[in-house]
Amino acid sequence: MTVTSRNSGLVGGRPVVPSRGSLRPLGLGEVRITGGFWADRQRVNGSATLDHARSWMNRLGWIGNFTTGGRGSPDRRGREFSDSEVYKLVEAMAWEVGRTGDPGAVPGVDDLVAAIASAQSPDGYLNTAFGRDGQRPRYGDLASGHELYCTGHLLQAAVAGARTGAAAPLLDVARRAADHVCDTFGPDGAWGLCGHPEIEVALVELARVTGEQRYLDQAALFLDRRGHRTLPRDHLGWSYYSDDVPVLTATVLRGHAVRSLYLSCGAVDVAVENGDDELLAAVAEQFDRALARRTYLTGGVGSRHEDEAFGDDFVLPADRAYSETCAGVATVMLAWRLLLATGDGRYGDVVERVLYNVLATAVGDDGRSFFYANTLHQRVPTGTPSDDEERLGFGGGPRAPWFEVSCCLPNAARLLASLSTYLVTADDAGLRVHQFADAEVDTRLADGRRVALTTSTGYPDDGAVTVRITRTDGGAWPLTLRVPAWAAGAELVTAEGRRAVPVGDLVVRRDFTAGEEVRLELPMRPRFTRPDPRIDAVRGCVAVERGPVVLCAESLDGGDLDTLRVEVIAEPVEDDGGVAVSARFDVPADARWPYGTAEPPSDTALAPLHLVPYHRWARRGPSTMRVWLPTT
Numbered sequence: 001m002t003v004t005s006r007n008s009g010l011v012g013g014r015p016v017v018p019s020r021g022s023l024r025p026l027g028l029g030e031v032r033i034t035g036g037f038w039a040d041r042q043r044v045n046g047s048a049t050l051d052h053a054r055s056w057m058n059r060l061g062w063i064g065n066f067t068t069g070g071r072g073s074p075d076r077r078g079r080e081f082s083d084s085e086v087y088k089l090v091e092a093m094a095w096e097v098g099r100t101g102d103p104g105a106v107p108g109v110d111d112l113v114a115a116i117a118s119a120q121s122p123d124g125y126l127n128t129a130f131g132r133d134g135q136r137p138r139y140g141d142l143a144s145g146h147e148l149y150c151t152g153h154l155l156q157a158a159v160a161g162a163r164t165g166a167a168a169p170l171l172d173v174a175r176r177a178a179d180h181v182c183d184t185f186g187p188d189g190a191w192g193l194c195g196h197p198e199i200e201v202a203l204v205e206l207a208r209v210t211g212e213q214r215y216l217d218q219a220a221l222f223l224d225r226r227g228h229r230t231l232p233r234d235h236l237g238w239s240y241y242s243d244d245v246p247v248l249t250a251t252v253l254r255g256h257a258v259r260s261l262y263l264s265c266g267a268v269d270v271a272v273e274n275g276d277d278e279l280l281a282a283v284a285e286q287f288d289r290a291l292a293r294r295t296y297l298t299g300g301v302g303s304r305h306e307d308e309a310f311g312d313d314f315v316l317p318a319d320r321a322y323s324e325t326c327a328g329v330a331t332v333m334l335a336w337r338l339l340l341a342t343g344d345g346r347y348g349d350v351v352e353r354v355l356y357n358v359l360a361t362a363v364g365d366d367g368r369s370f371f372y373a374n375t376l377h378q379r380v381p382t383g384t385p386s387d388d389e390e391r392l393g394f395g396g397g398p399r400a401p402w403f404e405v406s407c408c409l410p411n412a413a414r415l416l417a418s419l420s421t422y423l424v425t426a427d428d429a430g431l432r433v434h435q436f437a438d439a440e441v442d443t444r445l446a447d448g449r450r451v452a453l454t455t456s457t458g459y460p461d462d463g464a465v466t467v468r469i470t471r472t473d474g475g476a477w478p479l480t481l482r483v484p485a486w487a488a489g490a491e492l493v494t495a496e497g498r499r500a501v502p503v504g505d506l507v508v509r510r511d512f513t514a515g516e517e518v519r520l521e522l523p524m525r526p527r528f529t530r531p532d533p534r535i536d537a538v539r540g541c542v543a544v545e546r547g548p549v550v551l552c553a554e555s556l557d558g559g560d561l562d563t564l565r566v567e568v569i570a571e572p573v574e575d576d577g578g579v580a581v582s583a584r585f586d587v588p589a590d591a592r593w594p595y596g597t598a599e600p601p602s603d604t605a606l607a608p609l610h611l612v613p614y615h616r617w618a619r620r621g622p623s624t625m626r627v628w629l630p631t632t
Contacts, residue, residue, distance in 0.1 A: 013098040013163030014421045015156075015414075016336060017208050018272045022343030023425040023432065025336075026443055028098040028164070031420040035438035037460060038419055041360065045416040046096045048367035050106055053089050053409050056402045062086055065128035066115040079405060080129045081146035081196075086112065087153035088410035090167055091160040095417035098164030106166075113161075113170045116154070120173055124180030126154065139184070143195035143231045143241060148185075151177050152198035155206045160414075162209050171209070178206055182218045193225045195241040197259050200266025201333075204273060220270045223247055226263065236307040248282050253290035256309050257302035257322075261330035268337040284338055291350065297529065297543055297627060298361070298550050298614060299353035300374050301327050317537040318628045319377035325370065325408035328358030329415050336422060339434070343427065345505040348434035348482045351422060355435070356460055356548045360615035362399075362412055369399035370409050379562065381555070381622040398618060423455075430478035430509070436465045449473040451512075460547045463487075463522035469512045478509040481520050484548065486527075493519040522547065526572035526579045531628070541628035544572050544581060544611055551579055551611040555624040558609050559585040566629045567606055575608075583609035584632070606632075 012029025033039045057063045061077030063086055090113065093106040120126040127147050131138040139147060158174030161167030181199065185192050200219045207215035227246035229238045238244035239255030242263045253260045264283050271280035293313040295301050300323025303311035308324055331354050339347035362371045382398040402409075423435045428446055436459040442452040452471035457464060467479065483490045483503045492501045494508070495516070508518055526546040531538045544551040555561055567582040574580075584607065588600035617625045 012101070013095065013160060013418070015095075015160070015418050016205070016269075016333075016340065017163075018269070018337075018340055019208065020275075021272055021341045023340045023427055024446075025340060025421055026424050026426065026441070028095070028418065028420060029101075030441060030443040031424050032099075032440045033420045033423070033437050034440055034454075036457065037360075038416075038437050041363070042099065042416055042419065044365070044367035045092075045363075045413055046100065046105065049363065049409065049413050049416075050089065050093055050096060052368040052401075053085075053092075053406075053413065054108065054112075056406070057082075057086055057089065060402075063112065063115060066119040076128055076135070080144075081150055081407075083126075083128055083150040084146065084153040084198075085406060085410055086116070087150070087157040088407070088414055090116070090170065091153070091157040092410055092413035092417050094157065094160035094164045094166040095414055097166035098160075099417055099420065103166065109167050110169075113167050113173075116170065117173050120176065124176035124178075124183075126151065126173070126177050139190075139192065142192050143234065146194070146196050148181065148194035148199040149196040151181060152194075152200075152202035155199075155202035159202075159205045159209050160418075174206060175210065175212075178203060178212075178215055178218075182214050185222070186214070186218060187221065191225065191230070193222050193231070193243070195231055195243075195259075196256075197226070197242055197263035197266060201262060201269055204266060204269035207273070216270070216273055219266060220274065223263075223267055223270055236309075240307050240309065248279055250282070250286055251289065252310075252313075253286050253294065253301075254310050256307055257327040258308065258324060258330050260310065261301075261327060261334050265330070265333050265337055268334065268341060272337075272341050280341055283334075284342065287334060287338065296321055296323055296376060297531075297545075298323065298357035298374065298376065299328065299331060299350065300324075300358050300376075301331060305373075314532060314534040314536070316535050318626065319375065319379060321374065321376045323358065323374040323376070325358060325362040325372060325374065326411045328354045328362070328374070329408075329411045332359075332415060332422070340425065345432075345434070345480075345482050346485065349485050352435060352484060352548050355419075357550045357614055359412060359415060361617070362408065363416075364399045365619060369401050370412065371399050372403050372405070372408050376552075376627040378618075378623070378625040381624055382618045383622050398622070427478075427480070430480065432480040432482075432505075433465075433467065434482050442471070445477055449475065449477070451477070453479075460549050461524075463524040463547055465520045465522070467518045467520075469514055469516045471514055472512045474511070476509055476511045478507050479512070479518065481506045481508070481518075483520070484522065486545065486548070487522040489523045491521045493521065526551070526574060528568055528571060538628040541630050542566065542568055543627050543629065544579060546572075546579055546613075550614040550627060552614045552617055552625050552627045553583075553609060553629060554612055554617055554620075556620055557612070558583070560587070561624050561626050563587050564609075564626070564629060565602075565632045566609070568631050572611075573608075577608075577610045578612070580608040580610045581629070582606045583629075 012027040014025045014027045062082040093109045155174045158170040162171045203215045203219035231243045267283045294310045302322040335347040335350040439455045454468045456466045524547045529543045563585045584604045586602045
């Protein structure tokens with residue numbers, strides 16, 4: 001069944017508005033997070049992170065690059081892709097305005113838009129790193145220059161501005177930039193594609209906003225050109241640029257994780273708009289294989305630091321996990337698009353895992369520090385960077401205020417600001433709840449009937465989710481709740497009583513009345529999780545999960561984690577200190593050679609070791625950490 005998108009008038013905005021598909025996403029004006037886990041993070045994002053990001057971009061001159069004094073100068077500040085970070089910041093600001101409904105919620109949006117517009121050339125080209133005196137020529141380095149990538153983020157910022165009413169003047173800038181791209185690289189222009197996919201997904205969304213067919217056609221053309229090894233060969237291989245295999249014939253996501261995921265998002269969007277079921281199925285199969293063989297327990301992807309890339313099947317070393325925050329955001333983007341297109345609720349499980357174990361982990365409590373990479377095993381204490389320290393690396397160590405490449409902070413900020421749009425969708429007859437949070441929903445069904453409800457929960461600490469109908473225009477309609485794959489033993493409580501329900505999509509269909517409640521109870525017992533035996537790096541280990549949250553051991557709660565062993569005869573337990581496992585620390589004697597013929601003796605007794613949610617690690621002070629725990 002296909003649901004036609006209802007895109008008349010502002011509904012507070014949505015990042016993805018497909019014209020067809022199994023599900024219709026609800027906008028910021030239809031779903032509002034009102035409290036709990038994600039409301040706290042949205043508040044910090046709006047009150048601290050956005051200002052923090054803008055302050056750093058000002059300090060480093062990235063915003064100044066757009067002004068008259070900065071553009072065209074050989075002394076331009078920042079990396080060649082720094083324009084894109086400013087665009088992502090504007091996008092996050094626009095979603096924040098849409099989320100709050102307050103045009104003054106984020107001061108300075110208009111100033112940023114004016115600065116961006118001032119740097120645009122008469123022909124629509126817009127990039128502060130190329131094309132002017134003392135700079136490299138336009139499109140002289142499509143493989144690594146990121147020009148089309150930056151344009152893509154400009155378009156997405158403009159889409160957010162148009163859909164929320166914030167930064168609306170940016171849409172004209174974006175259309176001129178997109179027209180330039182189509183004129184330059186269209187069927188009658190130069191053959192070319194960007195080494196970092198992003199323009200594809202952005203062109204489709206701009207086409208959805210403006211109704212311009214040429215933008216969709218250009219996105220499809222870029223997809224067709226990719227995978228034929230036309231970009232210059234890099235020492236990391238063509239897969240680094242997603243230019244090794246055509247999208248339609250690939251079998252798994254590979255190469256640079258963010259590039260691969262962004263490209264897949266664009267492919268899904270093109271497939272949906274063009275009714276290309278073969279392309280849609282191909283991307284879904286590639287994603288499914290990557291989830292089954294190339295994804296960490298946290299939902300993070302990317303096990304190779306050198307090229308920020310997917311590793312081979314089952315090559316998932318915990319202490320070398322790259323799991324870039326941007327790759328987590330991109331995973332949510334792809335899973336969400338596949339959910340909307342197919343209606344397959346298991347993609348909601350993917351979104352949940354990444355939200356609680358990558359996004360929630362990445363940003364500091366104050367919203368002013370973040371992880372670039374998200375390792376699953378930290379061997380060296382993280383340390384504490386100063387508030388004004390800019391880290392020049394790409395990850396590892398503590399949450400830092402800023403990185404030389406700080407793509408992850410505005411990327412996380414734009415997802416957090418728009419997060420309520422990922423909670424609930426409409427299908428052909430009713431509503432579907434995919435993510436659990438304290439929220440208010442007020443929308444219309446496909447037949448025009450108005451319905452409203454609230455969801456109340458202590459999730460993820462508590463597994464009870466109560467849905468209360470606050471308005472319905474009458475007549476039966478289905479309410480679908482996602483029962484996560486980990487929630488075997490879940491129960492549904494209604495006026496008719498209590499019953500066990502299987503994992504998957506749970507449909508409650510009736511003629512609801514205002515005030516009626518439906519309660520889903522998910523079992524939150526902590527559980528051991530065992531890895532596939534083909535993951536050599538963690539063979540003989542277990543992890544502990546509770547509900548959607550991965551737990552970890554932190555050195556602040558025990559001894560040397562490199563000598564840790566846990567007992568798995570009994571399941572993890574909950575006590576006043578949280579979740580505990582029975583553990584000991586085997587401390588072998590120092591030797592001149594780290595190998596031998598005998599098992600090192602253990603002279604330590606088993607004792608409870610308390611674990612913490614992975615998203616809470618490194619928040620109490622310098623520490624080491626591990627998710628996968630060797631067994632006795």
